[in-house]
Amino acid sequence: MVGLATARAIARSGRAVLVLERHRIGHDRASSHGASRIFRLSYPEPEWVSLAQQALPLWLALEAEAGERLLNLTGSIDLGAIEPQRHALAACGAAFDILDAAEVELRWPLVVPAGGQVLFQPDGGWIRADAALRALHASATAAGAEVLEGTPAEEVTSDAGGVRVAGLRARAAVVAAGAWTPSLVELDARPTVETVTFFSLEDSVELPAVLDQTTSAQTGFEAYALPSPGDGLKVGFHASGPSADVDACGRPDAAVVEWATAWATSRLAAASRLLRAETCLYTGLPGERFALERRGRVIVGSACSGHGFKFAPLVGDRLAALAAEAIA
Ligand SMILES: Cc1cc2nc3c(=O)[nH]c(=O)nc-3n(C[C@H](O)[C@H](O)[C@H](O)COP(=O)(O)OP(=O)(O)OC[C@H]3O[C@@H](n4cnc5c(N)ncnc54)[C@H](O)[C@@H]3O)c2cc1C
Numbered sequence: 001m002v003g004l005a006t007a008r009a010i011a012r013s014g015r016a017v018l019v020l021e022r023h024r025i026g027h028d029r030a031s032s033h034g035a036s037r038i039f040r041l042s043y044p045e046p047e048w049v050s051l052a053q054q055a056l057p058l059w060l061a062l063e064a065e066a067g068e069r070l071l072n073l074t075g076s077i078d079l080g081a082i083e084p085q086r087h088a089l090a091a092c093g094a095a096f097d098i099l100d101a102a103e104v105e106l107r108w109p110l111v112v113p114a115g116g117q118v119l120f121q122p123d124g125g126w127i128r129a130d131a132a133l134r135a136l137h138a139s140a141t142a143a144g145a146e147v148l149e150g151t152p153a154e155e156v157t158s159d160a161g162g163v164r165v166a167g168l169r170a171r172a173a174v175v176a177a178g179a180w181t182p183s184l185v186e187l188d189a190r191p192t193v194e195t196v197t198f199f200s201l202e203d204s205v206e207l208p209a210v211l212d213q214t215t216s217a218q219t220g221f222e223a224y225a226l227p228s229p230g231d232g233l234k235v236g237f238h239a240s241g242p243s244a245d246v247d248a249c250g251r252p253d254a255a256v257v258e259w260a261t262a263w264a265t266s267r268l269a270a271a272s273r274l275l276r277a278e279t280c281l282y283t284g285l286p287g288e289r290f291a292l293e294r295r296g297r298v299i300v301g302s303a304c305s306g307h308g309f310k311f312a313p314l315v316g317d318r319l320a321a322l323a324a325e326a327i328a
Helices: 002-012 046-066 083-091 101-107 129-142 178-184 213-219 254-267 309-327
Strands: 018-021 036-039 076-079 097-099 118-121 125-128 146-149 156-159 162-165 168-170 173-175 190-200 209-212 223-228 232-237 274-284 291-295 298-302
Touching: 002 018, 002 129, 002 298, 002 309, 036 046, 036 129, 036 209, 036 223, 036 309, 046 083, 046 129, 046 309, 076 213, 083 118, 097 101, 101 118, 125 129, 129 146, 129 309, 156 173, 173 309, 178 274, 178 298, 190 254, 209 213, 209 254, 213 254, 223 254, 232 254, 254 274, 291 309, 298 309
Parallel strands: 018 146, 076 209, 173 298
Antiparallel strands: 036 125, 076 118, 097 118, 156 162, 162 168, 190 232, 190 274, 209 223, 223 232, 291 298
């Protein structure tokens, strides 16, 4: 995802760019596969709200270019401690409503704790992730980027004149290898294998993205849920997975499947039938931050920490700007 977004931005600036992907674009062994990801402005920190605000028009531009729906802006809902989000959104001039349980239940088939407050942010929702990946790929190649699939970069070396990657010489390299980034460059990252579950839900149910901190007391982790075309509803528990062996096929964690089933049963009766569970890799950095750094002619782009998809076009622009700086 990040590599394609960066290649697209570099190609659009008129420079030659080559993407090396060791599997095929869209494969399911890394971080960017699947039908949907949450898009939200609602973060506890104004910095992230502001970045999401900057990413939104970039997604809309990609959507216009692709000629198909990539974003479903059905809104986002926060349950639990909502004060930090409320302050951060207000500081950035973003709209939001505070709803009580009865108001929520009137609008969506969602059960929220009695007496609890809910923050609804209308610009959030969810991204059609597989369509977004295809759109970035198509846009990058249309702009002139070359994408070589089935081509691993075993190492990245640099000297004063340029970089060497997979036997090729270039003026700069962007390492955006997701959970494999630490195997190519030094990075204080912890890849984890995360479990995601899918429940049946009628297509006609228009749901916002849900972030539910109230689950933390029992499970230790925040639950999230969002529509997932083809299945219905996707439910996960943020950063709940163990350290990953990135080259092994991860197996879903039975405890997370149990928590997710209990969550769906209690919050969304319409989605209580478990269809399947799968895994996906997080590349966690301390403080859930991203690494967007230039080290001479090598640029490191690790924008995951479990929440990077929504920023992809913005991150791509920033990494492309660092690459331009490297060769200036
Ligand atoms: C379960 C789950 C839920 C998530 N939910 C959300 C969400 O709701 N909202 C949100 O904004 N974000 C979310 N994220 C985070 C988001 O999906 C990631 O931030 C994003 O997909 C990271 O993309 P990436 O390009 O950095 O990594 P990847 O998609 O992993 O891409 C890295 C690519 O590099 C390739 N590669 C690795 N090593 C080499 C090499 N040596 N040579 C050539 N190619 C190589 C890999 O094959 C891979 O295709 C979620 C992530 C997961 C796992």
